């Protein structure tokens with residue numbers, strides 16, 4: 001059966017209906033890949049993926065990463081990262097980002113070879129569902145005022161996982177810090193598949209523009225952050241059980257709306273790695 005595709009905003013995101021992801025054919029997977037590149041975010045509703053299904057489906061898009069935060073991996077599948085405020089029997093959270101506010105970020109922008117995609121499914125939700133917001137950094141780049149575009153042309157920016165962890169109080173171990181030193185990437189990233197340009201910065205992790213004096217670097221970044229989070233670039237997703245969202249990590253950033261901490265929330269994420277020749281941001 002043909003997939004039914006409904007765009008979610010003028011630029012970013014599409015809902016894909018008419019498919020049970022557990023039984024996707026080769027042809028459907030090929031179609032999903034192409035939709036994923038085009039819309040940068042795909043929403044599937046009414047899915048019933050258990051952890052085996054989640055891993056099997058995600059693998060069809062690439063190798064899966066074992067996240068550096070080992071304490072938050074599924075006990076059954078190390079390819080699945082829990083995002084949750086639920087505490088285990090030892091009183092420690094079973095998932096990452098537990099109760100904290102989670103500001104705008106690109107997953108893995110702090111790594112030399114960031115993941116190409118993430119697939120996040122809802123396993124337990126607060127009564128109102130809670131929201132995750134996504135911003136289209138291609139549309140934000142395309143519409144950028146010309147003077148700002150010129151000021152950042154050819155520049156690199158510094159990405160820091162430590163800055164994120166400090167801002168959103170996610171404690172890391174000494175070993176984890178050692179494995180994630182600050183890193184520079186092009187400030188405007190060319191998508192490895194579509195060739196489209198996107199702003200490759202985020203308020204949560206980008207600390208400086210290389211080669212600009214500190215005050216100017218800060219000022220330009222603040223301007224870019226305000227720009228990229230404007231309503232016209234953002235899709236706000238309110239979660240329902242059975243939802244799964246795949247996003248393109250080379251051209252979208254995301255944040256989580258605070259939610260009522262009296263309720264449990266559990267999301268399960270797989271992290272899809274790029275083929276080696278497309279891995280380094282350019």
Ligand code: OGA
Nearest residue numbers: 083107120132256267269
């Ligand atoms: C993530 C993430 C936000 C959320 O899984 O990378 O940022 O709403 N999740 O759970």
Ligand code: MN
Nearest residue numbers: 105106107254
């Ligand atoms: Mn994230």
